[in-house]
Structures are given as C-alpha cells and as structure tokens.
Amino acid sequence: MSHSIYFNFIIKSDKLSVYNAITEPEQLEKWWPLKCSGIPKIDETYNFNFTDEYNWYAKVVSCKQDDHIHYKMTKSDADWDPTTFGFKLKEKENGTCLNFFHVGWPECNNHYKHSSFCWAMLLKGLKDYLEKGIVIPFEDRS
Template structure:
C-alpha cells in the first residue's frame, strides 16, 4: 500500500490545531465550508465539494491536542478504505503536524493529484490556525 505524507510547522498551539481538525467550524474554515461533523469517535463526518461530490469519513480516533484519525467510507473509489491521520507534536514555535493518507493501492494520477491537493489544504489549515482565515474549497488553489 502507498501513503501520502506531509510535515509542516504551524505557529499555533496543539490545542488550536486540534480544534481546527476536529470541530465543524474548524474543518469548514480550511477544507470545505460544506462540512457536517461532530467531534465524536465513531461518528461520520461529511465533506461536500460542490453539488456533485462529497466524502464521508468515520472518525476513528480523537486524542485532544495530539491526534485525529479518519477512515474514508464514501467518496472516490480509490479513497474508500484509506485512512487519514493528523498527528500533532509541540514544536519550538507552536505545533509540528505529521499528516498521512494511508492505504492507496497504487501510484495513480488520482494519487498524485490528491497529494498536491492535500499540500494546498494543509497550507489552508496553517493559515486558519495562524491568522484566523483559511483558504477552503473552492479557494484553495
């Protein structure tokens, strides 16, 4: 199985980054405004990207200020069954985020596009945490 990995530093506390990754308001501010999510393990979060496409993630792990993990249950076929993990560690100037999107069957054009898009969305997450304003869909490019 293949993985997409990113690491970035965010000038905000792990608690601030965790809230942006676990609360509906935070997720709406950096990924897509059309987010329905509850910070509860076992719940299903829905992320819509326009009228014709959405993803659903099962929240599999929530560890305050340290880890958020999702299992994709609906979306593009090559996403279903993949896991997305955000691991947070305190850093010298805030938080170090280790991001993984695991379970890709192969290196495909979709894999490459997704890796690029995740980098843009993680930049949006950093902007939200550092300035209070992210660049969620459709403004992330």
C-alpha cells in the same frame, strides 16, 4: 501494495487551536470542505461536502483530545474509499508540529498524485488560517 502521503510541518499556534481546526466542522470549512458536520469521537461520522457530486463521508477510527484524529473514508470514490487519513500533534517550542498521513491508496495513479498535491496546498491553507487568519475562498482551494 498501497501508497501513502505524509507531511510534517510546524504551525505557529498552540495544540488546542490546531486540534480544533482539524476536528471542528465550522473550522474545517475555513480550509478544506465547503460544508462539514461531525463530532470528534470514535465511531462518529463526518460529512465532508465539496459539491453535490463530491459529498463524502468518513468515520473517526482514533481520536484523543488535543493529540490526534484519524478518519477512515466510508463513502467517497474508488480511490479514496480504502484510505485513512489523520493528524497527530506534538507541542514544540516554536508551535505545534503537525504530522499528517493519508494511507491505503490502491494505486499510484493520477488521482493519488493530484490528491497529494492538493493536500500540500490545503495544509498550507490550514497553516495560514491558524497563523495569519487567512481563509481562502472554497472555489480557490484547488
């Protein structure tokens, strides 16, 4: 049995801006990794660099402009490697509904629980970045 993380919330921003913030490396760096590279196209590889020790890679397994992107981890650690995470966007009257998932966790261990907490904090950072222009310094994103 695998374990999953899900979050749904509204970002008071248009779909294009949200999509760009979850796919463009220079915008991902504003709320998640220290350094990032990648292109939002199926079979392309993203590099999510947090430190030299945490220099992770993922492959784009599904992607549609202004709609969704799904990343399959390819080089990370034993807990993250089997996982896939992604974002689905839906336009609403008051902004964009972001549906986030991170599925395929092998165990409900401390790393899974810590990652679930971190995703909640990071996604709040994404929301604040898009709504208020706030960029939390990388060293304060834990």
